[in-house]
Amino acid sequence: MVSYWEIFKCFSKIGTFTLGGGYAMIPIIQREVVEKKKWIRLQDFMDVLAIAQSAPGVMAVNISIFLGYKLRGNKGSIVATLGSCLPSFIIILLIAMFFAGFRDNPIVVKIFKGIRPVVVALIAVPVVDMVKQSNLNVYKALLAIATAVAIVFLKVSPIYILLVVGVFFFMGRYFGDKRKREQSSSNKINKEGGER
Amino acid sequence: MIYLQLFWVFFIIGLFTFGGGYAMLSLIQSEVVIRHAWITAEKFTDIVAVSQMTPGPIGINSATYVGYTVTGNVFGSLLATFAVVLPSFILVLTICHLYMKFKESNLFASLMKTLRPIVIGMIAAAAGILVTKENFFDWTSWVLFAGAFAACQWLKTNPIWVIIAGGAIGLIIY
Numbered sequence: 462m463v464s465y466w467e468i469f470k471c472f473s474k475i476g477t478f479t480l481g482g483g484y485a486m487i488p489i490i491q492r493e494v495v496e497k498k499k500w501i502r503l504q505d506f507m508d509v510l511a512i513a514q515s516a517p518g519v520m521a522v523n524i525s526i527f528l529g530y531k532l533r534g535n536k537g538s539i540v541a542t543l544g545s546c547l548p549s550f551i552i553i554l555l556i557a558m559f560f561a562g563f564r565d566n567p568i569v570v571k572i573f574k575g576i577r578p579v580v581v582a583l584i585a586v587p588v589v590d591m592v593k594q595s596n597l598n599v600y601k602a603l604l605a606i607a608t609a610v611a612i613v614f615l616k617v618s619p620i621y622i623l624l625v626v627g628v629f630f631f632m633g634r635y636f637g638d639k640r641k642r643e644q645s646s647s648n649k650i651n652k653e654g655g656e657r
Numbered sequence: 658m659i660y661l662q663l664f665w666v667f668f669i670i671g672l673f674t675f676g677g678g679y680a681m682l683s684l685i686q687s688e689v690v691i692r693h694a695w696i697t698a699e700k701f702t703d704i705v706a707v708s709q710m711t712p713g714p715i716g717i718n719s720a721t722y723v724g725y726t727v728t729g730n731v732f733g734s735l736l737a738t739f740a741v742v743l744p745s746f747i748l749v750l751t752i753c754h755l756y757m758k759f760k761e762s763n764l765f766a767s768l769m770k771t772l773r774p775i776v777i778g779m780i781a782a783a784a785g786i787l788v789t790k791e792n793f794f795d796w797t798s799w800v801l802f803a804g805a806f807a808a809c810q811w812l813k814t815n816p817i818w819v820i821i822a823g824g825a826i827g828l829i830i831y
Contacts, residue, residue, distance in 0.1 A: 474817075476712060476713055477712050478712060478816070478817045478820055479712050479713055479714070480710070480711070480712050480820065484780065484783035484784075486714070487780060487783075488809070488816050489816050489817065492815060492816055504773075507769075507773050507776050507777075508756070508769045508772075510776045510779075510780075511769065511772045511773070511775070511776050512749075512752055512756065513749070514776075514779065516745055516748050516749050516752060517671065517672055517673060517674055517744060517745055517748065518671050518672075518674065518716070518741070518742070518744060518745025518746075518748070518749070519671075519681070519714040519715075519716035519717055519741070519742070519745065520714070521713075521714040522714060522716075522717065522742055522745060522746075523745050523749050526745070526746055526749040526750060526753070527749055527752075527753055527756075530749075530750060530753040531753070531757075535750065538746075538749075538750060538753070542742065542746065545713075545714075546713070546714075546717050546738065546742065548712055548713060549711060549712050549713020549714070549717055549718055549721070550713075550717065550721050550734075550735075550738055552711050552712060552713070553707070553708075553711055553713070553717075553718050553721040553722050553725075553734075554721060554725060554731065554734055556707055556711065556722075557721070557722050557725040557726060557734070558725065563707055563710070564703060564706045564707050564710060568828065569710060570831075571827050571828045571831045572824040572825075572827050572828050573710055573824075573827065574794070574798075574827045574831045575801060575823045575824050575825070575826045575827015575828065575830070575831065576820055576823045576824045576827060577787075577791075577792040577793075577798070578792055578793055578798040578799065578801040578802040578805070578823070579801055579802070579805040579819055579820055579822075579823030580787070580820070580823075581784050581787045581788060581792060581793075581802055582784075582801075582802045582803070582804075582805035582806040582809065582819075583805060583809060583816050583819065583820070584780065584783050584784040584787065585781070585784040585806060586806060586809040586810050586816075587780060588777055588780050588781045588784070589810060591773075591776070591777045591780070592777060595773050595774070595777065597774060597777075601773075601774040602774070604774040604775065604778070605774040605775070605777045605778040605781070606778065607778070608774070608775045608777075608778025608779060608782065609778040609779075609781040609782040609785060612778070612779065612782035612783075612785075612786070613782045613785040613786055619775070619779045619782070622775055622778075622779075623772060623775055626771060626772060626775055627768065627771075627772065630767075630768050630771050631768075634764065
């Protein structure tokens with residue numbers, strides 16, 4: 462069983478190096494939790510991402526809550542959330558208290574000019590792994606591309622896409638089952654008719 | 658009184674923002690800058706910039722910063738951060754229980770399978786949105802991008818080291 466301390470350590474490491482918002486956290490979480498610690502499989506991690514995106518709030522925190530819960534239940538999720546929030550809390554607090562000129566500091570500006578394109582690359586990397594492991598057929602690949610286009614160019618929120626596809630899924634299931642039932646019952650009638 | 662208001666506003670923000678940090682920013686702005694006038698629009702822009710430059714989710718960073726600025730003490734900052742996390746904490750934990758329960762069911766498993774391509778598109782989009790003039794101001798940015806991608810994809814370098822290297826290179830060449 463994974464210890465609370467190990468969960469805390471892992472998520473505070475993730476929290477410390479997540480620059481540029483929640484999505485930038487995904488490659489680091491994937492690296493630490495899926496590849497290094499092997500606490501969860503990539504497939505399950507993608508489930509977690511879909512659920513974290515569908516729930517309200519900060520995505521990175523939602524991921525931490527979920528993974529913490531998976532590892533050690535309710536307490537595990539508290540520990541993981543604390544771990545991922547604490548580093549940024551302390552850093553922001555220090556900046557709010559002491560460094561009013563932080564964003565205009567020339568050294569900080571230079572460092573961030575170097576970091577920003579790197580972060581974009583880091584977010585792009587897991588896409589390749591996920592495509593490889595998901596055995597996409599043509600339809601699924603098109604769905605993935607359409608999703609990306611809708612979000613980037615049409616500014617559609619991912620939550621709506623998840624919702625719409627979810628609704629279609631349940632409708633397909635419902636009507637598919639209904640048709641099957643009707644087919645099997647009409648087959649029965651035909652058989653009975655034939656026997657007569 | 659201000660503490661109660663602060664808690665309530667950030668609780669609502671945490672409850673009603675779907676889709677991650679950037680969606681949260683516009684709600685924070687309308688509540689904190691326009692409705693309650695706790696801080697000016699200029700100060701808010703500063704907060705966004707600082708949030709982007711510091712580690713951690715933007716939603717958490719802005720809550721911490723605004724909480725401190727409004728009350729002038731650490732407790733306000735802690736309260737706002739706690740308030741913004743609380744709703745998703747309750748909801749996500751509930752979802753976790755359901756997930757563990759239904760994970761093995763065929764219906765749920767195939768729903769999740771159906772949603773996977775969307776997750777892939779979603780993350781690709783997150784990278785696409787960040788390809789802006791500000792982030793990629795000349796060819797050196799693209800070299801850094803390509804280098805970071807290659808290092809992570811083929812050399813399996815830890816992303817943390819790639820970020821540190823990016824910062825160090827930036828400091829030297831710009």
